[in-house]
Structure formats: C-alpha cells, structure tokens
Amino acid sequence: MNAQRLHGALAPVVTPYTADLAPDAGRLVAHCRWLVANDTGLAVFGTTSEGNSLSVPEKIALLDALFDAGLPASRMMPGTGCCALTDTVALTRHAVQHGCGGVLMLPPFYYKGVSDDGLFASYSEVIERVGDARLRVYLYHIPQVSQVPISFALIERLLDRYPGTVAGIKDSGGNFDNMRGMMERFAARGFDVFSGSELFLLATLRGGGAGTISAICNVSPATIARLAREWRNADADAQQKAIDRVRGVLSAYPMVPALKVIVAQFTGDDAWARVRPPLVALAAEQSREIGEKLRAIEFAMPGLAHTGTAPIAA
Amino acid sequence: MNAQRLHGALAPVVTPYTADLAPDAGRLVAHCRWLVANDTGLAVFGTTSEGNSLSVPEKIALLDALFDAGLPASRMMPGTGCCALTDTVALTRHAVQHGCGGVLMLPPFYYKGVSDDGLFASYSEVIERVGDARLRVYLYHIPQVSQVPISFALIERLLDRYPGTVAGIKDSGGNFDNMRGMMERFAARGFDVFSGSELFLLATLRGGGAGTISAICNVSPATIARLAREWRNADADAQQKAIDRVRGVLSAYPMVPALKVIVAQFTGDDAWARVRPPLVALAAEQSREIGEKLRAIEFAMPGLAHTGTAPIAA
Numbered sequence: 001m002n003a004q005r006l007h008g009a010l011a012p013v014v015t016p017y018t019a020d021l022a023p024d025a026g027r028l029v030a031h032c033r034w035l036v037a038n039d040t041g042l043a044v045f046g047t048t049s050e051g052n053s054l055s056v057p058e059k060i061a062l063l064d065a066l067f068d069a070g071l072p073a074s075r076m077m078p079g080t081g082c083c084a085l086t087d088t089v090a091l092t093r094h095a096v097q098h099g100c101g102g103v104l105m106l107p108p109f110y111y112k113g114v115s116d117d118g119l120f121a122s123y124s125e126v127i128e129r130v131g132d133a134r135l136r137v138y139l140y141h142i143p144q145v146s147q148v149p150i151s152f153a154l155i156e157r158l159l160d161r162y163p164g165t166v167a168g169i170k171d172s173g174g175n176f177d178n179m180r181g182m183m184e185r186f187a188a189r190g191f192d193v194f195s196g197s198e199l200f201l202l203a204t205l206r207g208g209g210a211g212t213i214s215a216i217c218n219v220s221p222a223t224i225a226r227l228a229r230e231w232r233n234a235d236a237d238a239q240q241k242a243i244d245r246v247r248g249v250l251s252a253y254p255m256v257p258a259l260k261v262i263v264a265q266f267t268g269d270d271a272w273a274r275v276r277p278p279l280v281a282l283a284a285e286q287s288r289e290i291g292e293k294l295r296a297i298e299f300a301m302p303g304l305a306h307t308g309t310a311p312i313a314a
Numbered sequence: 315m316n317a318q319r320l321h322g323a324l325a326p327v328v329t330p331y332t333a334d335l336a337p338d339a340g341r342l343v344a345h346c347r348w349l350v351a352n353d354t355g356l357a358v359f360g361t362t363s364e365g366n367s368l369s370v371p372e373k374i375a376l377l378d379a380l381f382d383a384g385l386p387a388s389r390m391m392p393g394t395g396c397c398a399l400t401d402t403v404a405l406t407r408h409a410v411q412h413g414c415g416g417v418l419m420l421p422p423f424y425y426k427g428v429s430d431d432g433l434f435a436s437y438s439e440v441i442e443r444v445g446d447a448r449l450r451v452y453l454y455h456i457p458q459v460s461q462v463p464i465s466f467a468l469i470e471r472l473l474d475r476y477p478g479t480v481a482g483i484k485d486s487g488g489n490f491d492n493m494r495g496m497m498e499r500f501a502a503r504g505f506d507v508f509s510g511s512e513l514f515l516l517a518t519l520r521g522g523g524a525g526t527i528s529a530i531c532n533v534s535p536a537t538i539a540r541l542a543r544e545w546r547n548a549d550a551d552a553q554q555k556a557i558d559r560v561r562g563v564l565s566a567y568p569m570v571p572a573l574k575v576i577v578a579q580f581t582g583d584d585a586w587a588r589v590r591p592p593l594v595a596l597a598a599e600q601s602r603e604i605g606e607k608l609r610a611i612e613f614a615m616p617g618l619a620h621t622g623t624a625p626i627a628a
Contacts, residue, residue: 021399047424047425052397052398052422052424052425053399053424054398054400055370055396055398055401056369058400082369083366083367083397084366084368084369084372085335085367085590085591086368086369086372087369090369107592108366108367108591108592109424110361110366110423110459110460111366111459111592111593112458112459112461114592114593114594115592117594118591118593118594119591119592121591121592121594122591122592125335144426145424145425145426146424147426147461148592276399277422277432277433277435277436278421278422278425278428278432278433278435278436278462279425279428279432280428280431280432
C-alpha cells in the first residue's frame with residue numbers, strides 16, 4: 001500500500017450545531033484535532049456526520065474551516081456524493097483543489113433501481129468534469145441507507161476506465177463476504193477496501209484491505225487506529241475484542257445521537273448533543289443509561305479537552 | 315375548494331438539458347407555456363422532473379426563468395423538499411416570495427426508518443423558518459422512491475399545528491385505499507389530496523380529492539385537465555378510459571426518458587431526449603417502438619410547437 005494513500009482508521013466525523021442548528025465550525029475543528037492527534041483520518045460528511053443534512057455551501061464552509069485550522073488535507077476523505085451531478089462536482093472539485101487525500105462518493109441516491117450504466121455515467125461525469133489527476137474516489141456502498149448498491153460489475157468498469165482515480169470503497173453493507181470478494185477481486189489493482197464497521201477491522205486488514213471508516217472512530221480513535229497499525233501483533237484479536245465492547249453498548253441506540261451524547265458527556269459540552277432533523281436527539285434517560293454502561297466497561301476518551309460547563313461523565 | 319387553491323391537473327414538468335447537461339431554461343419555458351395553455355399547472359422539480367438531480371442554484375435559476383417569462387406563479391407547485399434543511403428552506407422561501415401557489419415537499423430522504431417526531435421536526439423547522447402566511451405545503455408521499463413514507467399520524471400532527479399552511483399531499487404510492495383514507499379523514503380540514511397517477515384521477519375527484527400531479531400530464535395535459543373540469547359529466551368514465559391508454563403504452567418503459575422521447579418526437583427536437591445520470595436515455599429502438607405504439611392509439615399533442623429539425627413523429 002502506497003504510504004501516501006489513505007489507510008487505517010478514519011472517522012465519519014460527527015457534525016456539531018449551534019443553537020439554531022447551523023454547523024458549528026469551531027467545535028468541529030476541535031474534534032478533528034483530537035481525532036488526528038489520535039492517528040485517525042477525517043471522513044467528514046459521511047452518514048454519521050449527517051453529511052446529507054448539510055447544504056453544499058455549508059459543507060464547503062466547514063471544509064475551509066478545517067483547512068484554515070491547519071488540519072491535514074492529506075488525511076481527509078470528505079463525503080461528496082450528492083443526488084445532483086453538479087453538487088457532487090462542486091464539492092469534489094473543492095476537496096481535490098485543497099489536497100484532500102480522497103473523497104467518499106455516494107452514488108446519486110434519489111432514484112432507486114437505477115442501472116449500472118446510469119451509475120457508471122454518474123461517476124464518469126464527475127471524474128471527467130473534475131479532471132484532476134490528484135482525485136482519489138472511494139465509492140460508498142451502504143445499500144441499507146442509500147438503497148443504491150455498488151455492484152462488482154460497476155467497480156470493474158470503473159477500474160478499467162479510471163485506474164488510479166477509482167481508489168477504493170467503503171463497504172457499510174455489513175456483509176463481510178462482500179468485502180472479502182472485493183479484496184480478492186480488486187485489491188491487486190490498487191483498490192482499497194475500508195470496512196464500514198470497526199467490527200470487521202482485523203478481518204479486513206488480514207484480507208488485504210486498507211482499514212475502517214467507522215462511526216465508533218469518533219469516540220474510540222486511539223484504540224482503533226492502534227489495531228490498524230498493530231494488526232500483525234500477537235494481541236491483535238484481543239485488541240479487536242476490546243474495541244468491540246463499545247459498539248456492544250451503542251447498538252441499543254440510534255448511532256448518531258448516541259455518539260453525540262458521548263462527545264457531549266466527555267467534553268462536558270451539551271451543545272454536542274444536537275442533531276438536525278430528521279434525526280432526533282436522545283431522551284435524557286437514554287443519555288444517562290449510555291453514560292452508565294460506558295462507565296461499566298471503563299470507557300474513556302483520553303486527551304479530549306473538557307470545554308463545557310457540565311461535569312465530565314466518566 | 316377555494317378557487318385560489320391549486321387543483322385539477324398538474325405536470326411534474328420534464329426538465330430539458332443542453333448538450334453539456336445544463337438545465338435548458340428556454341426549452342423549459344416553452345414546454346410550460348404549452349402546459350398552462352392546456353389548463354395544466356406546473357409541478358416543476360418533481361420526480362419526473364429529475365428535480366433531485368438539479369442543484370439548488372440550478373432550480374432557483376429555472377424558477378426565475380419561469381417567473382421572468384410571465385408564467386403564472388399561482389399555478390406553480392415546485393418541488394422543494396431536499397435532504398438538507400437549509401436547502402429546503404432556501405428553495406421554499408424563493409418559491410413563496412414569488413407567489414407560487416404551493417410547494418411539493420419531500421421529507422428529507424437520505425436517512426431511512428426515521429421517526430414521525432423527526433419528520434414533524436423537519437417540516438416544522440421549514441415552515442417556521444420560511445415564516446410566511448402565503449406558504450402552502452403539499453406533502454409528497456412516494457415511498458417506493460423516497461423510502462420515507464408520510465403516515466396519517468404525521469399528517470394529523472402537522473394539520474393540528476399548521477392548519478391552512480399544510481395544504482395537502484401528492485400520493486404516488488399507487489394504493490388508492492391510502493388516498494381514500496386521507497380524503498375521508500382530512501379533506502374536511504382543507505387538506506387536498508392529489509393522486510400521483512392520472513389513473514386515479516376520476517376516483518380521486520369522486521372521493522373529494524383535488525386532482526392529479528402526474529407524469530403523463532407532460533404529454534396529455536388537455537385531456538387530463540378536461541376530465542378534472544368535467545368529472546361530473548356523464549362521459550367521465552369514458553374520458554378516464556381514453557386517458558389510461560397513454561400509460562398503457564408507457565408502462566413498458568422507464569417513465570422519464572420515455573416522456574422525453576415523446577416530447578422530442580412531437581417537437582422534432584432531439585435535445586429533449588437527454589437525461590441526467592443516473593437516468594439513462596432510451597435506445598433508438600425503444601424510441602421508435604414508442605412512436606409506433608402512440609400512432610396506433612392516435613395519440614397527439616395538439617398545439618405543441620414544432621421547434622426542431624426532425625420530422626414530427628405522429
């Protein structure tokens with residue numbers, strides 16, 4: 001794997017909001033600094049980021065805030081795939097021009113049952129219009145949400161036409177057989193598979209994949225990034241098992257608001273708990289429960305700045 | 315029904331593109347003029363319009379072109395529901411400030427399995443932020459595409475909180491029982507049900523609904539609008555039956571490219587056949603087939619200007 005390429009742990013960074021539900025660049029920068037300090041890349045504007053709940057101008061402004069703050073663009077993989085071709089092009093172009101290591105590109109997801117010809121044309125138009133040799137496109141397979149799966153046949157066509165540019169995939173489908181199949185078939189062509197859940201991190205790396213882009217990286221970046229570095233070590237299975245306990249707690253709750261509650265508790269900053277509709281913040285009782293369950297597994301977020309007025313939860 | 319309110323036939327107007335797939339305002343204006351001349355309202359930016367394949371700035375520019383051309387805003391119901399709250403607010407505000415008779419509002423459609431609380435918050439935030447007494451929101455129920463259905467319980471809550479503003483629904487689910495249920499339960503509260511298919515036009519009007527917003531209105535506006543005016547006449551069932559023959563032909567093809575091929579054939583203007591990815595234009599053989607089948611049922615588009623260089627198909 002090229003050292004320049006994105007790999008290891010990336011967080012689909014949760015997006016903080018001000019009281020009027022505007023994106024909060026200051027809090028986002030702070031969280032991104034902590035993630036990068038913990039060797040975790042920045043897959044901003046993913047599903048966990050409520051990326052599609054943000055407008056294109058909002059996303060461009062947030063990206064600019066990250067660049068201006070000196071965060072490393074080489075470790076960024078912003079989500080840029082929108083329903084409208086022109087939106088996807090605008091966002092992708094902005095990311096590439098500022099040196100982002102890659103972009104995570106959903107297929108256009110409004111129409112369902114679209115053909116591989118239509119999806120190939122969608123990706124092709126974006127790649128041609130951006131027209132930049134630095135572009136690295138990571139396809140985004142998350143059929144349970146997008147309802148528009150990425151088939152092996154489509155990957156094959158894209159790799160044939162855009163080798164080097166079509167750089168990999170995030171597979172959030174939850175079926176490791178699909179990930180294994182892609183690694184066996186496409187890894188040798190420089191196609192990097194990222195598992196969409198940290199539960200598959202070790203299996204993905206052992207199978208020749210590149211890492212994980214997982215919601216849980218927002219709260220456990222160091223332990224996940226460590227396994228991504230040390231997966232050949234003798235204690236790798238034990239590390240994976242320790243990581244898995246966090247999702248064990250969170251799987252009982254809606255993921256995005258639950259993660260935000262954890263960041264709110266460990267920063268002492270209640271503002272972090274806000275979500276944009278159609279998502280709904282957790283009830284106070286659920287937040288309390290999560291805090292208790294995390295204490296029971298001795299969960300911590302070392303190095304996270306306590307920026308709020310509330311007491312630290314753990 | 316208030317005479318000021320949108321009713322009868324509305325077309326989710328197909329969107330023409332230039333050779334580089336930019337929206338073509340000139341051709342759109344021409345088609346809208348013909349639709350209005352045939353007593354058909356303008357539900358631009360619907361599913362049939364590839365509305366979600368256009369960016370917000372593209373949609374605002376197209377709306378402005380329609381206003382500037384003197385087309386009646388009172389007969390417009392642009393689709394304004396996007397995934398991002400701020401996009402929906404911007405588009406809705408623009409439509410209302412220019413006097414649009416209503417807006418057709420998809421729920422945010424990226425996340426699936428969202429709660430009625432989240433959808434209520436979504437619609438509520440938009441209505442509060444636009445904050446204009448002229449706003450008329452038509453909900454958009456098209457679960458087979460959006461995968462985010464509009465429940466009766468949600469309608470009830472919205473009508474309780476925003477009577478007058480929440481003005482109706484387009485039901486494209488294809489299940490007349492659902493439409494009948496909404497008419498029985500909500501019509502008396504000024505909630506206007508539009509069927510998403512012209513196949514249900516007569517049944518909808520007999521059940522107390524307001525009309526239809528249907529793809530086929532793009533090519534058969536006059537006959538559909540006539541039935542919407544004359545549904546109490548003795549020949550109403552015969553009119554419905556005659557209308558149904560067009561969908562009988564088109565149902566064998568992907569709807570959007572098929573409609574565009576028909577407009578291309580009857581204007582003699584091949585540019586109309588273009589679609590944006592992820593949709594795919596019809597093959598020449600399919601276009602020819604459609605032309606033949608339409609001739610067999612003596613289909614015509616009277617009054618449509620022949621603007622192209624190709625011969626008129628019919």
